[in-house]
Amino acid sequence: MTGRPASPQTLAGAEEPVVFVIDDDASMREALSNLFRSVGLRVEVFGSAHEFLQSTLPNVAGCLILDIRLPRLSGLDFQAELAKADIRIPIIFMTGHGDIPMTVRAMKAGAVDFLTKPFRDQDMLDAVTTAIERDRVSRDEARMLSGLHARFATLTPREREVMALVTSGLMNKQIAAEIGIAEITVKIHRGHIMRKMTAKSLPDLVRMAEMLGIGPASGGPQT
Amino acid sequence: MTGRPASPQTLAGAEEPVVFVIDDDASMREALSNLFRSVGLRVEVFGSAHEFLQSTLPNVAGCLILDIRLPRLSGLDFQAELAKADIRIPIIFMTGHGDIPMTVRAMKAGAVDFLTKPFRDQDMLDAVTTAIERDRVSRDEARMLSGLHARFATLTPREREVMALVTSGLMNKQIAAEIGIAEITVKIHRGHIMRKMTAKSLPDLVRMAEMLGIGPASGGPQT
DNA sequence: GGCACGATCATACCTAGGTTTGGGATCGCT
DNA sequence: AGCGATCCCAAACCTAGGTATGATCGTGCC
Known part of the structure; x- marks a missing residue:
């Protein structure tokens, strides 16, 4: 006070x-x-x-x-x-x-x-x-959280998908293989994601994903 | 059951x-x-x-x-x-x-x-x-958490310092400038950190840092 | 003194990430 | 038909990340 x-x-x-x-x-x-x-x-x-x-x-x-x-x-x-x-x-x-x-x-x-x-x-x-x-x-x-959700809502379906894979730790080439597109396209999606989410760095994006509850299944790192 | x-x-x-x-x-x-x-x-x-x-x-x-x-x-x-x-x-x-x-x-x-x-x-x-x-x-x-702490304990003081900066989103060159050493040395520390913590990727390391409560001050991404 | 360890750095080399430019295709809406 | 959004991709180019090799230096310990 x-x-x-x-x-x-x-x-x-x-x-x-x-x-x-x-x-x-x-x-x-x-x-x-x-x-x-x-x-x-x-x-x-x-x-x-x-x-x-x-x-x-x-x-x-x-x-x-x-x-x-x-x-x-x-x-x-x-x-x-x-x-x-x-x-x-x-x-x-x-x-x-x-x-x-x-x-x-x-x-x-x-x-x-x-x-x-x-x-x-x-x-x-x-x-x-x-x-x-x-x-x-x-x-x-x-x-x-509401600001985060608002920004996340501006992502296209594909971008959301890529974001989940990126923040789960996969490399661009792995993501590309996973969803069947070219690596360059992943890079482009990734760039859009960073801008739309206003993430200043990958760790930043990872924390956002954590707060949004993104990331297939497993809660976190190993036991 | x-x-x-x-x-x-x-x-x-x-x-x-x-x-x-x-x-x-x-x-x-x-x-x-x-x-x-x-x-x-x-x-x-x-x-x-x-x-x-x-x-x-x-x-x-x-x-x-x-x-x-x-x-x-x-x-x-x-x-x-x-x-x-x-x-x-x-x-x-x-x-x-x-x-x-x-x-x-x-x-x-x-x-x-x-x-x-x-x-x-x-x-x-x-x-x-x-x-x-x-x-x-x-x-x-x-x-x-105990496994995580055990691995974190094997890091040297310098490595812990670098880990905090890495997971906070700084680039290697920024970290180098921040603590006054060469970028190459940061890369080496970083490699050691990844191995010792058994992190498979940067997002992985970021999540570990989160659980360990690492990262100077601020709780997370922007408001 | 000698050894291990932590920390530092250079050079060289390779991979991963990321932007720009430019283009093509589909779909839904007006 | 035209428009905009989404999604896709390539070539060129640049930056960032990461490893290996080899080496120097200081500290603490036996």
Whole structure:
């Protein structure tokens, strides 16, 4: 943190992380809101899961504080909903009357923490810190992966095929033999691949292929 | 599964997974032992964590069933002990009187499951299946990584340095300039590296470097 | 001192990778 | 029919990678 407080919006949603709180208890919302603001965190509160879904989620790192016992939908089911809808945001559960199976289910589904009420403020803040950091990392990864996929999508089928063979370590002549074309053609495809993927070197391309999950079968080098 | 039952020991400990059970209640040990054997799993039971640590662990995939309330050491503390001692085995906790914080702590520390007594046999079997598979995978990874580290250890300091630069995508001449030696010398180092690491190709070497966590700073290709 | 090892480098030689130029063929879409 | 994308290939040319041979030098060890 560079000591900069909450500048309104320097560049249309891109910096300050946000804590979303969903709880049907207004006093709890108020208490959490105060807690998070007291440490300089941006907060948005909702009385129900529905309200949360209606809102426009800013494109910044964040996390979700959820009571396991929500009005119409259980926190656990809501967690599943979000996963199904591909909304990946770290979740911190709170509960007054939770049980162990619920806890296990939530944690297995990736919850960051599961706090029992009453909890200590510091425990909540620690959980939020962890959650936001986790989201920041996963957002970074997602952003990079999406750029990668976008570039990969511009490759022609043949180029994709050649890329897989190149990154698997075959020589141009072997690739040519493998798919039944001339070596010079492989070289040309290869050149196109490097440019389209904006790979600065072969190792660079190999790493891209790894991230894209390219490479027939075997996970990696020898045992 | 190839339908092959429990052949005694074809090759000194290398196939059948084992379920380790630690519980001070003899009837529980008996029940679990029967349960696992009924599905063809090898089982070893212990009355305490101490007994378990005294035994010689076979080098096969396995998992540990642990009561959270152990005689002298809590299951949670024992889990921490194992982690500290670098004994990585998936753990499934059982409890009669557990609470949520315990559950959260266990799950955060990597427990596969946390079952409340009485539990359904099928739940335990499912957890064991997951745990063993997880261990199998992590053992495969560990085995590969150890081979990799062993080969990497045979590299001279200079070779390691060159390997990092090669796999980061620099050309020989750039590497030469970078460390202030002649290009031909880089080529020679490079040849040694490929041979010592038994890399069949540059992409191969790059993947090895990735697994070894080599490469100054930056995690990977562009954003 | 002598030896092994790591590191350095030159010369020579060969293979692999890559671009440019220029061309041909097929296919689908307008 | 014309256009653009994809795929194919050749000749020429240049750079990069890799090996072999042979040699020098410094360090640590017996």
